[in-house]
Amino acid sequence: MKTPMIAVAAALALGTGGICHAGAYINDFSSGVGAASLRGSAVLDSGSVRLTPNSLDQEGSLVIDNLDPGRVVRGFDASFTLAMGPAGVTLADGVSFSFGPPPAGTYGESGAPTGLVVTFDLWDNGESPTPPVIRVVVNGTQVAAQQVTLDSGGAFLPVTLHYDASGLDLNYNSGAVTFNNVALPGFAPPSYYQFTFGGRTGSVSAEQRIDDVSITTSSAAPAPVPTLGEWGVIVLATLLAGLAAGAFRRPRSTGNGPSHRA
Numbered sequence: 001m002k003t004p005m006i007a008v009a010a011a012l013a014l015g016t017g018g019i020c021h022a023g024a025y026i027n028d029f030s031s032g033v034g035a036a037s038l039r040g041s042a043v044l045d046s047g048s049v050r051l052t053p054n055s056l057d058q059e060g061s062l063v064i065d066n067l068d069p070g071r072v073v074r075g076f077d078a079s080f081t082l083a084m085g086p087a088g089v090t091l092a093d094g095v096s097f098s099f100g101p102p103p104a105g106t107y108g109e110s111g112a113p114t115g116l117v118v119t120f121d122l123w124d125n126g127e128s129p130t131p132p133v134i135r136v137v138v139n140g141t142q143v144a145a146q147q148v149t150l151d152s153g154g155a156f157l158p159v160t161l162h163y164d165a166s167g168l169d170l171n172y173n174s175g176a177v178t179f180n181n182v183a184l185p186g187f188a189p190p191s192y193y194q195f196t197f198g199g200r201t202g203s204v205s206a207e208q209r210i211d212d213v214s215i216t217t218s219s220a221a222p223a224p225v226p227t228l229g230e231w232g233v234i235v236l237a238t239l240l241a242g243l244a245a246g247a248f249r250r251p252r253s254t255g256n257g258p259s260h261r262a
């Protein structure tokens with residue numbers, strides 16, 4: 001009867017190998033960019049990442065290392081602050097937040113060609129609605145958009161994002177724009193997707209910065225790998241201890257034998 005119990009305990013332990021894994025990138029840029037790379041015009045400057053200086057024809061990216069190598073991301077929380085300026089002049093072109101294939105070089109305000117992109121679009125290239133606008137794009141198709149003033153005069157404004165099976169939530173500048181449970185049809189991120197910030201200027205420019213980036217993910221196990229979880233080890237140890245105790249007791253219960261025969 002003991003062997004089936006151990007088998008059940010082992011099966012339960014195997015199940016714990018498939019639970020969620022969390023990846024994280026948290027940086028206030030006070031001392032480097034950590035597990036990420038700066039590309040193009042992007043530099044670490046004054047405790048933040050300046051994606052573009054306020055000069056023409058610039059493009060820069062912060063490419064964050066894969067937070068969940070070999071795993072499929074099921075959800076994430078992301079927050080950062082965004083500064084665009086200077087105030088009082090026409091600005092271009094904008095900043096993107098992408099969860100998609102990492103760029104070979106850099107991304108601009110349009111972000112990754114596939115995957116999920118949130119664009120903080122400053123300049124009218126014929127987009128609808130007309131920029132300045134925050135647009136949510138999935139695999140190149142716009143799924144949500146709202147016009148909003150993006151020129152912060154160089155002040156850092158908060159952005160929060162939450163993605164799960166219900167869709168995407170977004171909050172820009174403490175409610176200036178809010179999206180809730182935006183459906184993301186066709187968004188099925190493969191394990192090689194990475195988070196990237198991009199910024200670009202063209203024939204008109206802007207200084208564009210990000211700071212206080214926090215991204216945490218939850219992801220599925222790459223495959224049902226037979227590893228013992230902590231609870232499995234505890235259950236098995238308890239069972240083995242029980243078996244050992246039983247073995248000690250057994251001789252005492254068989255103590256009455258032929259030697260007592262008169």
Ligand SMILES: [Ca+2]
Binds near residue numbers: 030047048211212
């Ligand atoms: Ca900072």
Ligand SMILES: [Ca+2]
Binds near residue numbers: 094121123124127
């Ligand atoms: Ca544009």
